[in-house]
Amino acid sequence: MILLADGGSTKCDWILLGYEGEVIFKTRTEGLNPAIFDISLLEKRLKKNEELALHRDKIETVHFFGAGCGTSKPTEMLTRVFEDYFVNSDVVVREDMVAAVYAATAEPGIVCILGTGSNSCYFDGDEIKMTVESLGYVLMDEASGNFFGKRLIRDYYYKRMPPEVAAEFEKRFDLSADSIKENLYKKDNPNTYLASFAEFIFTSERNGYFYKIVTEGIQLFVENRVLCFPEAQNVPVHFIGSIAHFSEDIIRAAVWPYSLTVGNIVRRPIDGLIDYYRNEVIKKKVNQV
Numbered sequence: 335m336i337l338l339a340d341g342g343s344t345k346c347d348w349i350l351l352g353y354e355g356e357v358i359f360k361t362r363t364e365g366l367n368p369a370i371f372d373i374s375l376l377e378k379r380l381k382k383n384e385e386l387a388l389h390r391d392k393i394e395t396v397h398f399f400g401a402g403c404g405t406s407k408p409t410e411m412l413t414r415v416f417e418d419y420f421v422n423s424d425v426v427v428r429e430d431m432v433a434a435v436y437a438a439t440a441e442p443g444i445v446c447i448l449g450t451g452s453n454s455c456y457f458d459g460d461e462i463k464m465t466v467e468s469l470g471y472v473l474m475d476e477a478s479g480n481f482f483g484k485r486l487i488r489d490y491y492y493k494r495m496p497p498e499v500a501a502e503f504e505k506r507f508d509l510s511a512d513s514i515k516e517n518l519y520k521k522d523n524p525n526t527y528l529a530s531f532a533e534f535i536f537t538s539e540r541n542g543y544f545y546k547i548v549t550e551g552i553q554l555f556v557e558n559r560v561l562c563f564p565e566a567q568n569v570p571v572h573f574i575g576s577i578a579h580f581s582e583d584i585i586r587a588a589v590w591p592y593s594l595t596v597g598n599i600v601r602r603p604i605d606g607l608i609d610y611y612r613n614e615v616i617k618k619k620v621n622q623v
Contacts, residue, residue, distance in 0.1 A: 437606025
């Protein structure tokens with residue numbers, strides 16, 4: 335059986351596939367980003383899930399695609415966590431961009447992630463190429479959840495937020511300076527904390543203020559993370575993640591002046607991973623037998 339996972343800083347989706355590609359179960363854990371969480375927290379979050387605990391001895395292969403898995407040290411740490419827990423499994427840990435590509439396309443294209451963080455790559459049909467390394471939520475992550483969370487908090491404090499929007503924002507969140515500073519500078523996961531504020535935009539009725547800040551964020555992302563690829567005007571640009579899903583009209587408007595073509599917009603890459611593994615992995619095993 336193959337256990338697939340698509341993980342970010344906020345949440346991680348898991349699917350166990352049987353020998354013929356059938357879905358045995360779907361489940362979710364809290365985020366497992368090894369670049370920002372220590373090993374004890376990763377282990378704790380993994381062990382809390384009852385479905386995984388029930389099947390962990392029967393799983394033969396674990397393929398995990400996650401945020402924070404683009405460099406060797408965090409990837410090796412998370413691999414050890416999985417190998418210790420899924421004791422009978424071969425473990426493969428790769429960055430979330432690989433899952434995004436598998437979910438979006440099998441043809442050449444640019445693939446973008448808009449989630450808690452953001453990123454992009456060029457896929458030539460065989461290999462993934464990164465023109466700009468991601469430096470995370472402090473310096474980059476345009477059009478991500480934490481990007482919009484920071485914008486909302488700043489606008490609220492600088493009194494740039496419309497009064498009626500600010501009143502509703504106050505009802506939803508603890509906006510005291512002490513609380514914000516404690517979460518940002520003393521507690522774990524400040525990027526996830528910031529991203530939690532972005533839900534205010536995408537779970538409320540859209541207004542001119544929301545439209546403006548989302549448009550500005552996506553325009554920055556296109557300028558910095560899409561136009562950096564020489565192939566941008568010759569291949570489709572695919573988008574992965576909930577923010578992309580809820581902002582499709584804004585994305586299409588943002589890319590139009592640059593003569594870019596929007597490809598697939600996929601809300602949850604884990605669904606695309608199922609199709610990929612059914613077509614590419616399980617079928618190959620059957621043919622080999």
